Amino acid sequence: MKSTLYIAFASIILCSSFTLKKEYKSINAPIEKIQTTIDRDSIISYSKQYLGTPYLYAGNNPKKGFDCSGFVNYIFQHFDVTVPRSSSGYKNLGTAKKAEDFKVGDVLVFYGYRNKTIVGHVGIICEANGMHSKFIHASSGKAGSVTISDLDSEHYSKRFYKCIDVLK
Template sequence: MKSTLYIAFALTILCSSFTCKKENKTVIHTIKNRETSIDRDSIISFSKQFIGISYLYAGNDPKKGFDCSGFVNYVFKHFNVSVPRSSSGYKNLGPAKKAEDFKLGDVLVFYGYKDKSIIGHVGIICEANGMHSKFIHASSGKAGSVTISDLDSDHYSKRYYKCVDVLPK
């Protein structure tokens, strides 16, 4: 009887001091890493599932449609990253990146196509190659939907304002 109690007591101490506590620490650590580290490829994979969704002024819902900033906002919100809801909100957001430092998931900011004094469009880099990058965005132009475009096309290279990294460091 004494030996049975002794074994039960020893097993209880071993379980509580090694297995249980270490498992809890591991789980907490893993969750913490997920919150602070966002895989840029995941952002692009997630955003590409919306290719073809119709453009809708002031839209931010894949069931109804997106405007450019609504699309960018929707994508980053999925990853718990807060970004402006309006394209004009990107004007003073973060420092501009050099073209050679562009990365997947960075946000490209453009002037309006009629007025070069205001910010009028945003998109997410999905293929980083400096000023020859490609970006995914909700276009009100010919495509009229979420599409991928070339930054070095005449239409966008002339309107380019800056590129910013919105992901947590």
Template sequence: MKSSLYILFFSAILCSSFTCKKEDKTEAIQIQKPSTKIDRDSIVSYAKNYIGVPYVYAGSDPKKGFDCSGFVSYVFKNFGMTLPRSSSGYKDLGTALNPEEFKVGDILVFYGYKDRTVVGHLGIICEANGMQSKFIHASSGKVQSVTITSLDTEHYTKRFYKCIDVISK
């Protein structure tokens, strides 16, 4: 009887140890950029599903709301890409494109509206046309939601920092 209890006790310990190790390994898995080519139009089409989702500071959940970097990282994560979760993480990311190189799915990076030295906003190009492109983003402005805006508005032209391609590499 005692030996049966010992076996049962040690089996329970072994099982729980195995479960913990298995969970730890699952959490350590990192999403990496997929080796297959991503369709840029699919990124934009997916992003447009979230038009109207409210702006929420530090938000990254469509059920609760998005901030700009939460929205961009959420969209690209759906395509197997991990991008910075904070807009400041885009300051040194990628190589700046010339306006004639802008493509659908590229990321627009803007300075903050109060501080022109700090990156403060992001968006995804949904209609590429150089500095007249349109982009989808989580806006903290009047709209207070995911929306599409023209880059050639004064508010964004003055704050424009760069456009980067995170897909083609």
């Protein structure tokens, strides 16, 4: 009699555990990702908190420092936007925008300092005004840190390659 009760009790527990697993799986079924629009001003507000962070070659950590692509990558990663980690990865990325279509949050892509065939620098537009825009970036130059520069300065205007929207 005891063995019959034991078997019945074990069967109930065993059956209920299978039922619970099925319910558990249905509760955790994949949820469709909801498409959200990123507020471009939020990108700039977030990036400005890193003004003054030192330049560090190959850096992508605000506690240690940033290089240009590390900074851009870090900022967009915060908003779940995937962008290249290396500035050279921007050469064939996206479609070049006309100056009048530049928007806050777009990425500016520049040729290298000495070589006009290699992409060597990137930044994020923080004030959109065509070729008179301002951008935030990690500069290895005079500033040696995350700073805001004028696109129309001689140093950057002659190296300008293109502007792309990575938020589409």
